[in-house]
Amino acid sequence: MKELISLLEGNTFVVSDRRGDIEPSLEYPTGLFSFDTRFLSTWILTLDGERLHALSVDEETSYETTYFLVPGEPSHYVDTQISVLRQRAINGSFEETLTVLNHTTKAVDLALRMEIGSDFADLFEIKNAQRKPAGATAQVEDSTLVLNYRRQKFHRQVRVTSSVPASVDEQGMTFHLRIEQHGEWRTTLHTKALIIGADGRDFRETLPIGMDRPVDEIRAERQQFRALAPKLTCDYLPLATAYETSVRDLGSLRYESIAFGSQLIAAGLPWFMTLFGRDSIFTALQALPFLPHLVPSTIAILAGLQGSRLDDFRDEEPGKILHELRYGELAGFEEQPHSPYYGSADSTPLFVILLDEYERWTGDQQLVRRLEVQARAALDWIDTYGNSRGTGYIYYQTRNPRSGLPNQCWKDSDDAVSFRDGRLPGFPRATCELQGYAYDAKIRGARLARTVWNDGVYARRLEREAAELKERFNRDFWVADGEYYALALDADGNQVDALSSNIGHLLWSGIVDTDRAARVAEHLLGPRMFTGWGVRTLATEQGRYNPLGYHVGTVWPFDNSIIAWGLWRYGLRDQAGQICTGLLAASRHFEGRLPEAFAGYQRDLTNYPVQYPTACSPQAWSAGAPLLLLRVMLGLQPHEDHLIIDPSVPPGLGRIEILDLPGRWGTADALGRSRLV
Structure with a gap:
């Protein structure tokens, strides 16, 4: 190209x-x-x-x-x-x-x-x-x-x-x-x-x-946006460059919604300069500790456009959070269903997760109270339309076979969900990470119900359902002969047994049984999946593996940042650090701007990450990845009105200090140093 x-x-x-x-x-x-x-x-x-x-x-x-x-x-x-x-x-x-x-x-x-x-x-x-x-x-x-x-x-x-x-x-x-x-x-x-x-x-x-607007006004506004971000000083130049680039790119990806008059983050240039449910939520989660002011408008617009009816053309269902909003001719004349389109099965539980995480960081209970009806509707969707097979799992299948998305998880290309031998399962499908998101949404929804909505009965119900889901999931998705979690279940409940990066999202959600977390990490950091730059979307010996395949072998910075967060959650700090150092090293070859994806070649084969030919750049959740890696390395976690700082800086990165982290505690500073090896 x-x-x-x-x-x-x-x-x-x-x-x-x-x-x-x-x-x-x-x-x-x-x-x-x-x-x-x-x-x-x-x-x-x-x-x-x-x-x-x-x-x-x-x-x-x-x-x-x-x-x-x-x-x-x-x-x-x-x-x-x-x-x-x-x-x-x-x-x-x-x-x-x-x-x-x-x-x-x-x-x-x-x-x-x-x-x-x-x-x-x-x-x-x-x-x-x-x-x-x-x-x-x-x-x-x-x-x-x-x-x-x-x-x-x-x-x-x-x-x-x-x-x-x-x-x-x-x-x-x-x-x-x-x-x-x-x-x-x-x-x-x-x-x-x-x-x-x-x-x-x-x-x-x-x-x-x-x-x-005059260019001078734009320049001043961008400088003001940058001034709101915490100040980073560190010994490792690629981290400093990636952080500055990420903040700058998130500032440039903001746009004024033509329909709602609110400032939102576009998903990525050139194809995705609009609001996306999944992408916008993940970007908000990544940026939240550093740029919390970006989050409320995203939550509010997603809540305002929440599905309220059954509309097969748009894949709309009551309680469902949108996938994508478009303003062009094809959407206007209903030649594409994107006005808005609801064809994602993950944006709905992710909406609840973001709402809870936002309250944990900011203490903004007013927004949580205002969106109680929408949050409950999203949780209801998980158990009704999401649970279309009646098995307790989120399954997806488009209602619009002509122009709807077949795959409605984050890996939404046609060949992204497969058996290990490369065969494609039929529909509906239940990918593993959807169940993790549902589990986390119920746990977080229970916390909001207990602490903000004053509904202990609802909280206990959600916690009970989450516990049952976790037990059921660890039984049905565990691939015994490989000791990993299946990519999905097919319509008959059979395991779609490809080994994929989706299992890292399970760690982030907390649905993985503690005694299996280390084995999952071994797969993620093993030679079949870890390139040295990051975790591949699909392991090398799988039938559809292709280092230049969009979701079947490339490395996605966003995906890796969530995996690192999941490893950190289970106390696997060294493994999380490997991903952090790999991605930050890769960022040097992209001048600090991590692209949407890059090729899944082994690091010692090329000595540099190979570009994916049509990757979006800048892309919002790739710009957010270095911010989340920084959170992982410094061990940042809100707890009531305090910020917990539990650093685990990988070897070779030296000293990392970040000043004026905003939150419900006011502002706080965080410091971490590399451990001796």
Whole structure:
């Protein structure tokens, strides 16, 4: 895959090649995007009819960048006589300042051209390599290039203007330049992407944060966000870099919901710039000790959109928490069920887990009281619609065979759930981690019932059900001939016996019998699963293992952070430390930004982690992973109005100190040092 450069601010982002160009393509997700629509699919700069070549790209921030370009191929024998700077910013709109520099001793005449076009593609069309019928129009209005797409009430528009006069046609803008010796020429192209309602106004004008903010205002707001995060000092540079990058990326992934006016965390660029139930909850859990102010809006919006009816098209059920919310054309016309879509079986118990964890850290009982009805409805879903087979386990099967997700666990690709020999089970399926989440949700729901809702009877019932689930689970999911937990049960209750990273989530949930935890850890840290960088999603000898398979052999930083948390919970600190050091070492090769996933090759084979070709970056729960690893290494745990600090810093990392950790205790500092080996 060719190298792509991204800019991001709110729900608007640009993906281009290294020259800054955007070409119409369904192979690469390049373009100017906002709220699931591609507003620019062509943005190509030429000088005297020739494409330019990049010397360098400044990527210091996520919302502005500069491309340093020259015409022709640079050579040792011919000095470049002309250079071009493309200074680009996302600030609600899309601005690009073009500067042409003449390095010669005489005046030059040049023709600078920007090809401009839009297919107004829905993000799902790009992801699934589909093209919509032609429908976009282009026209020139008073030196403004106007691109339009309308389908009934769905109306999207792009308006492009230049700060200096241009020759504007329906395919772009041309500038005829004369630049004196050692002189320069400059223009700014201003592009507005409009989501137009029936009243002719841009919907986004109603957002609290406003549109077209000055870059200085964005910069100040990002600095303020960073200042809210605890201060980390440490001896291990990769940890410091990963922490700073994670905080910066979580700040850049925030966006204003067009429907609810609340600030949320998008799941990841480029495919998932929207609210996801599962991803948003896990990101909130990872970030909670450091950035608790990110969490309430996520909980509140998920509660507000909780399922209330049976809707087969959207996989909606009463009490169910959504999977994904989209704003594009296909969702609007119900060609995709994402308005919102409820096809995940894990977001509902995870919602209860997050609500409890948030209260443990912050003491915000007001929110827990306000969402009591929604939390009880989520717990009821576990025992009713989730328990569709009547066996006491969460099973899933889409109600929408045409466009619903077949796999509704976090490994949601088609081949992610298999027997060890590679066969795929039928539906419905009950993956192991879902049962762990259900167990944890009941335990946490019982605590909230007893301490906040003042309902001891309900608390005792939930605790009894959790204990029964744990006993039943340890009987039915344990693979005796391998001494690990099966990936899933099939519709007949047979074990889907692949060895997978899902068993690490069981440790996090607490459903694993104590006397089996060490054996589970041996599998996770053994050579079949641990690459040296992290735990593979699927063990090497399994039938469907592929080190470049999305969920069948790659390493996911998010997955590994949860596994490390689970190992820590069972007192397996050395094993948790192995995962921490492996991931942090891997982060060095990604400049501190852990991607969505990377290849599952053994560390001694490559000496560096191999990129997965279509991984999202930045991605929210990958950005959250270093934060959770930091929590694990310092042993941070809330207890009533105190913060417990029980560090176990892996060898080689030296000293770790973090200041001003926020919580119900006010703020606290934590310090840990590597143990001697």
